[in-house]
Amino acid sequence: MSRAITYALALVVTATALAMAVASAWGRADAWVDRLTLAALSACIVLAVHLLPALGAGVKGWGRAAVVIVWPLCLLAAMVAHAGFFLNAWAASAQAQAAPVQQRQAEARAAQRQALETALAGIRARSVTTVAAQLATARAAADQGQAWATPARVERLQIELAEAQRAARLRDDLVALAGAVSEAAGDGAAALASDPVTRSFMAVTGASAAAVQLAVNGLLAVLVEVLGCLLWWLALAAPREARARIDRVARMPTPADNGADQENPAPVSVPDAAADLDVTASELEQVRRSITAGARPPTETFIRDLLRCSPEKARVIRRQLQDAARASPEIHVAPASAGAPMGFVG
Structure with a gap:
């Protein structure tokens, strides 16, 4: 639910920024070709500001350096476009308010x-x-x-x-x-041309109306762009990085994978764990056949890759195989040696 809300907010902010940039570019030209070209350029710049950090989160080397160089330039260009939009909007509002008085x-x-x-x-x-x-x-x-x-x-x-x-x-x-x-x-x-807020800032800071309006326009432009960038990063890059961290943790070798506890495995309640994780006889047979064929050593990583299951389920299956090997004098799970992998020995 939170991810859907993040996506929705990111879309709203990006759409607003695109509308502002296109409106600002549209008023800077007279010919249709010039207007369309400037509008497309402004849209590309806004999209780059919002999406480059999220899309380039996993980029290394020269790619990351290019993102670091290009993103501030795009942000500066977007700020100029948004400042023009705010100035035009305020000028139009001032003219509309001044028309009856004039x-x-x-x-x-x-x-x-x-x-x-x-x-x-x-x-x-x-x-x-x-x-x-x-x-x-x-x-x-x-x-x-x-x-x-x-x-x-x-x-x-x-x-x-x-x-x-x-x-x-x-x-x-x-x-x-x-x-x-x-x-x-x-x-x-x-x-x-100065609204009440601008006049208040002028009274406090002693600056001119143009300086105050420029500062306010720059602040609003930066806020819109940084907010859109942050929302898209939360929607795209953060989940991807979280999944990458989970994958790295899942691929870390466990003591059972390294053969530390293979000779003296800790006693576990296999029936209860198997019932909780729904280990079927067909899955056990599939793992047994693969190990007997000598495809891979019977580690938890091998079982996860073979059955596409969770680490906990792979651990339960391995312990069941070890218990079955101890119960059967004909077949057992041999510990790994320096020259040969672990496997079923008949």
Whole structure:
């Protein structure tokens, strides 16, 4: 059950990492061929990061050295792809959140601009410099007593100058409004690009939003890749290594295999052990025939290989054969010597 859960988690993590890598690669190209190529490359890199340690667990020599060199490079490439995915996702989220606010701000500024343009269109005055020059000339002429410089003319020039100055202020307001629109758009995008967690990190560390986002993206990318690698190692490499250790222990020679206790075997309750391990007469006869034919010495390893049974069952069969040999004066199990293997002697 635990192995099935490990497989399921490994598949989920790998599928998630593949989706992130493919989505990141898909947004970096326009042509279909480029997109498919980048997506396939990203998928291969993610699979290599997740499966190389598990598949190369039993590799020795140059193969292990290649795995040690290639795996960190694949991890770095996968981190770059995942960081791009997170940045694109956060940018899209910031744009989606900023869209309503920017729309309301744009509508308010458009209305303000329309009001300023309407007010400016109603002003027919000439430029401030022209009107100011004429007013100065009229005032000088009036002081000299010239007839054309009447008080009414001077007053009209003063009114026109005030209107020209008002038109200049309206134009300045339009220019300032245009600059405020661009500046507010940039500040809003930068503020909305940082979520509350990022802003909290910025307040604690004093780093910029870009630095905090880069660190968070790198941490998430490493976590996804290392988690997938660990799960696949637990699902594939760990059981294989456990089976290899069991096989090595099972193949280790026992004292009975080395002939240490063959002359004076310890008394055992053969009927009970045989009943527990279901030793049949046909199995005993098969082993007896093989030993009599001189195929192999009657060791537990030979019996395991012959019957494909467990070490305990092989031990029980050997002891039964030894008991049968002691009970029969015609046939016995001879101990191994330096020149001849153990076998049945008639």
